Amino acid sequence: MTTETETGQGYETPMGVAWEFDYDVSVESVQALYEKAKNLQWNVTTDIDWDREVDPARPILEGEGFGFSQMPLFQRLSKAQQDALRAHSAAYRISQFLHGEQGALMTAATLSHSVPDYEAKLYSATQTMDEARHVEVFQKYLDKLAIVYPMTPALKELIDATLKSGHWVKIAIGMNIVVEGIAMGAFHNMIRVTGCDLLRDITVLTMRDEARHVAFGNLYVGQAISKMHPDDREDAADFALAALGVMAPALMGSSGPRSENDRGGDSRSGSGRDDPAFIQVLVNSEIDPRDFAKGIREATDAGISLEPRGGTVRILHDLVLPALSRVGLITDRTREILKERSIEPNADTSVLERLEKVD
Template sequence: MPAQIVANAPRDLRFFDTASSIEVDHMDIELDEQAVNEVAEIFKTPLTGSFNWDYRLQEDRIQKLYELGKELNWNASTDLDWSKPIGEAPTEIRIIQSGFSEYQPFLDLSEERQLEFIRHSEAWTDSQFLHGEQGALLVASQLVSCAPTYNAKLYAASQTFDEARHVETFNRYLQQKKKLMYPIDGALKNIIDKILTDERWDLKFIGMQVVIEGLALAAFTTMKELVNPEGFKHDMLHLIIRDEARHVAFGIHYLAEYVQTLSQEEKEDRAEFAYQACVVSRERLVPTDVFREFGFDVEEARQVFLDGGAAAHFRKLLFSRVIPNLRRIGLLTDRIRPKFEALGILEYENMPDDGEIDWAELSKPLY
C-alpha cells in the first residue's frame, strides 16, 4: 500500500479498543486491512558513510559488546508473556508521579477521571518512548554507515536490531495493553530531527547514545523499580534495560577516545550540542497534550508540573547518569558547566558514570 506523505508528524491521539489491532499470543501481527494507513514523513540527510577495508579483528570493548548483543538477543513475541496483566505501580505512587497530587483541577476530577488522567499520562510517556525508539532505530542504522571503524559498524548493526525490537515491543504494549497512543512531542521530534539530519557522526552519538538513551535508561530503571515485579511491564522493561545498558556503554567508550582527538573549539561545539539536547529533553518530559485532553489550563498545569515536588525531583534525577557520562567523555567543559548549573543538574557531576563497564552485570543471562 502506498504511504500517505505528510509534512509534519500527526497530532492526533489514537485509541485501540478493538481486538483487531494486534492478535494476542501470535507471532504474526494481524491488522485489519482497512485500519492500515501508512503515514510517512520524509527527512533528508547528508550522511557521509564509509567502507572499512581493514578486516583484522580488534579485540576491544566494542567487539565484546557486540558479542554480548548477539548472545542476549530476545524475541518480543516469545520471550514475553503478553497474557500477563501490566502490573502498574500502586495508585498512590502513580498519582504522585503524575505530578498533580496537589493540583486543584486534578483533585476536582472524579476518582474515575483521575485514574483516566493517570492512564493517559502514562500512555503519553510510553508513547514518547515508542517514538524515541523509532528515532534510535533510524539513527542506529545511520551509524552502520557513518561509524568510522569496523567494530563500531558491526556493533551499530546489532544495536539497530535491538532498537527494532524496542519499537515492536512498545508499539504492541501501547496498542494491546494501554489501548491508546499519543503523538510525538514537538520537542522530542526537534531533537531527533536534528540528530538524524546532522552529517557529523559523533553528534549523532552524543545526541542519541548519550543524552536520549541515557535519559531513557534512567527512566526505565526507575519505572521498573515502581511497577509490580510479577507484571508484564516489569518483564518488558527488564529486557529493554539490558539492551540499553550496552548501548550507553558503547556510546561512552567510543566517544571518550574520539573526543580527545578534537580541538578545543570542536569540543566546545559538541559540549554545546549536548547541553542543548539536555535543555530540549527537559522540556519534552511535560505531557502538555494530556493537559489539553483533560481541559487543564496548559500553561498553568505545565508550571505546576515543572515545580511540583516529587515529579520535579524525578525529572531531575533522570539526568543523574547523563551528566557524569558527559564528564567522562570530556564534554563537561569549563565553558559549559555554568549552563548546566543554571539548569539545576550540575550537582550530578560527581556521581558514578557508566564508563566502568560492569561486565558481570551486562553478561548475566536474560532471566
C-alpha cells in the same frame, strides 16, 4: 526524488558513508560489546508471555509512583477522572518510549554506515536489531492499551537534530548519550513505579539492551573526543549543550531550571502546556487543561514536589550530565554556561555506573 512519506515526515540528511577495509579489531571494548549483544538477543514473540492481560483494576502507574497524585488538584478530581489520568498518562509515557525507539532504530542504522571502525559497524548492527525489537515490544504493549499518543515536540526535535547533525560523533552524542541516558532513567523509574507485571518484564529486558547502547556512547565517543582538535571538541560540546537545552525544560518540570525536579517521571511532561499530546491526555481524562495548569502552579507555589516517589533517579543530574562529563563533553566553557543556567554540571558517575551494570 522526494523524501516525503505518506505522513509527510521525511527529510534529507547529510550523513556520510565510511568504508573500512581493515578488518582487524582496533577497539577491543567495542568488540566485547558486540559479543555481549550477540549473546543477549531476545525475541519479542516468544520470550514474553503476551497472554497476560493488562489488569484494568491495577493501575500501570501505582500510588505515589504517579507524581501528579501529589497535586492538591488531584485530590479534588472524581475517582473516574483520577483513574483516567493515571491510565492516559501511562499510555502517553509508553507512547514516548515507542516513538523514541523508532528514532533510535534510525540513528543506530545510520551509525553502522558512518562509524569509521570495523567492530563499531558490527556493534551498530546489533544496536539496530535491539532497537527494532524495542519498537516492536512497545507497539505490542500499546496494542493492549488500544491507544498511542503522538510524540512530544521536544523528543522529536532532539532526535531530528541528531539525525540531521551530519556526523557520527554527534549522532552518538544525541542518541547514545543524551536520549538513551534519558531512556535508561525513564525505564529504571518505570520498573519501580508500575503495577503491571507485563510492562515491568518488557522494560527490564529493554533496559538491559539500553545499558549496552549507553556503554557504546561512553567507550566509542569518549575515545573519539579525546583525539579531537579542541575546536571540534567545543563544537561537539555545543551540540551536547543544545541537546540538553531541548530536553532540559521537559526534564526539569514546570517549576523551571532551579528545581531539582528532573526525576523523569511525570515531571518530564511538565504541565503539558506546550505539548499537544499531553493536552489530549487531559481532555481524554475530562480535565480542563487550564485547570490542570493552575493545579501545577498551585502545587509548585506550595513547594509540593510532583516527582514520583519510590527510589527514582534524577535523569539529568544523575545520568545525562555525568555521561557527558565522562566523555569530555563538558568543557570549561560549557561548564560555565550550564552554571549560568543554574544547572549543576554533575560529574559523579556512581548512579550511572550502577544502572549500566544491569546485565
